[in-house]
Amino acid sequence: MSEYRPIIERLRDYRPVELRLTDSALQKELTRCQDCGIPFCHALGCPLYNLIPEINLEAKSGRWASSLGRLLVTNPFPEFTGRVCPALCEGSCVQGLHENPVPARLVELEVIERGFSLGLIKSSPRSQSLDLAVGVIGGGPAGLAVAHRLNRAGAKVTVYEKDAQIGGFLRYGIPDFKLEKEVIDRRLELMMADGVTFHRGVEAGLDISTRLLRKRHQVLVLAIGARRKRDLAIPGRDLLGVHFATDYLAAQNRVNSGEEAATPADLNAFGRKVVVIGGGDTGSDCVGTAWRQGAVEVSQYEILPKPPATRAPDNPWPQWPRTLRTSSSHEEGCLRRWGVNTLELTPDPLSPGHVGGLRAVEVEWEMEGARLIKPVPKQGSEFLKEADLVLLAMGFTGPEPGSLREAQSIKPDPLGRLGPGLYAAGDAANGPSLVVRAISDGLKVAETILADYQAQAASLQPS
Ligand SMILES: Cc1cc2nc3c(=O)[nH]c(=O)nc-3n(C[C@H](O)[C@H](O)[C@H](O)COP(=O)(O)OP(=O)(O)OC[C@H]3O[C@@H](n4cnc5c(N)ncnc54)[C@H](O)[C@@H]3O)c2cc1C
Incomplete structure (x- = not known):
């Protein structure tokens, strides 16, 4: 449409x-x-x-x-x-x-x-009507939703973000051709005018200890995303020219915003044959970015089978249709293949140490009912492919705790509580998902925090 x-x-x-x-x-x-x-x-x-x-x-x-x-x-x-x-x-x-x-x-x-x-969206500063100071760790959509709701409710909210700019994957993952970053800046201006404080370039657990954060705030919310990348443990993985998709996308976003002057040479697809491993949206964003950088060929390999063009019988309306999706980036040109497992990344004979291609095999999936169980290589289907930039877009496995000890294992209750005064929201709490779910979860956790605050205040009232 x-x-x-x-x-x-x-x-x-x-x-x-x-x-x-x-x-x-x-x-x-x-x-x-x-x-x-x-x-x-x-x-x-x-x-x-x-x-x-x-x-x-x-x-x-x-x-x-x-x-x-x-x-x-x-x-x-x-x-x-x-x-x-x-x-x-x-x-x-x-x-x-x-x-x-x-x-x-x-x-x-x-x-x-x-x-x-029409001038209908205006800042709406609140007086700090609640005796509640909240520190939100992570400035992605989940952290922003928590901050917005609690600020509107009268809490004092401070967001700590380790990146140079606020926005999480909105800023450093999703390309500008899908989301122009002025849109994030416009919202941040409003939130700052509303009274939310942002600290950029501050990594919680490293630049500021959680002990100090706990002293400053009655409540801390971990909204640090699910950023532990799924890797490919195959021979040749350590060759130059093999990168995680999010590092690649972030580099171009930084150039577009003026944060960096140019993408590092090894993260630029200009004149290169690019293979993206992973058939999802992140991979598709790499396809569009590679063409804009001047790639000569772009392929995208997915290990799962090709989805059907129309709904399968076990996927009726009104469920979300699990059908083939073609993004604007795919329309720009891309050799898409499904049911392909990459076995090895091979060096460039003219430049050993740098990737020059890959060896892959077609797979068929063993099924249990409608469930995919195991990929089985198709005999005689092995093939070689030239590639001098390989991008790994195979998703994320959970939060990347970094220096944040509290994030080693995030298992909140259904309302986002991790322990007294400690909450988790968004992808950090639920695994990698969508912007809309991160916002929805951030709002839910904000409501939990308000309910807990009110319950505690009521318990302190003399009876
Ligand atoms: C390339 C890409 C494209 C995508 N495209 C879409 C799309 O088109 N539509 C869609 O709905 N979803 C998309 N998604 C998914 C979506 O972006 C995420 O689900 C969403 O951003 C999760 O929000 P979040 O706030 O939970 O986490 P994040 O957006 O990951 O934000 C977490 C923030 O926490 C910060 N942080 C982490 N640790 C610390 C610390 N110790 N101290 C301070 N800050 C810290 C991080 O720097 C980051 O800014 C995409 C994801 C990627 C990677």
Whole structure:
């Protein structure tokens, strides 16, 4: 459903590729949305429970302030989700039963951006009405959601972020062509005006001890993400030119924002044959970035089988469709292969020590019912592939504790509690997921903190 800028134009820059809905397309989609008996999108699809039918009804009549009001009831950062959410809601759209779903994400983007351009989004400083000082460790979407909610409730909130800038993977993972970073800066300005304090370039556990943080704040929230990268333990892994996808993407994002002057030579795809190992969204972001850097060929290998083009019988509507997805980056050109296991990374004969290719094999999956059990190599399917930049995009296995002793093992209760005054939110608590889930979890943990604070305050009242 998304429409993009022409490929020839968009490959020359890192600006957003997706086009906004035109007024007539917006009206048409909002009319389709009203043609729905029992909506499932808000309750079954959206992790934030966005009031999609109401938001869309108000927008249809041009009541933008009212539509925005309903959107902000559940989602503090629609400008992020409106750009990068895979839109779980659209998977359960009633219209999607027979044709394209209503593009609720793009409507959300219209509502929030009109809110900004009409001057409806303003800072809203709060007096510190609660005797509650909260330290949030990590400035990704989960940490920002915790900070936003608790600040609005009257707590004193300080965010500690080890990177030079706030945003987590919004800033240093997702490419600018999906999310322009001015959007994060605009939100941070509002949050600072609201009274949230940000400390950038401060690693909790290293630059400041958790003992000191505990002294400063009654409550600490670990929102440090799930950043322990899944590695590939095969021969040749230590060759030059083999990198983790997130290191590669972050380097380009840093250049785009002016934080760095140029990408390190070994992290630049210019003139290179690139193979991305891992068929997910992070891998797809590498594909788009590699083309923009001037790669000569880009391939993406996934060990899992190719998903079906339409829903399988065990994946009926209104479940999220587990079907083949083609991103804007894939449309730009990419040799995609599924059911491929990489066995070895091989050196470049002209430059030993640097990767020159890989040896891989096609696999078939052993199944138990609908479950994939084990990849089995297909006899005689081994192949060699030239590559002088190999990017590992195979996901994450959990939080990377770094110097934070408290993060060695994060197992919160369902409401985010780790222990007295200690909470965890977002990917750190639940494993690698999505921006929308990080925001939703951050809001949930903020509510837990408020409930615990109130319960404690009540217990201290003389009876
Ligand atoms: C390349 C890429 C593309 C993605 N694309 C999408 C997408 O299109 N749509 C989508 O919904 N999701 C996407 N995701 C997933 C999404 O970005 C994450 O699920 C989300 O950012 C998790 O939010 P978080 O706040 O829990 O963690 P993070 O965003 O990981 O933020 C954690 C923050 O904690 C900081 N931190 C860690 N340790 C410390 C410490 N000791 N002291 C101080 N700070 C610390 C980190 O520096 C980081 O800023 C993508 C992920 C990647 C990697």
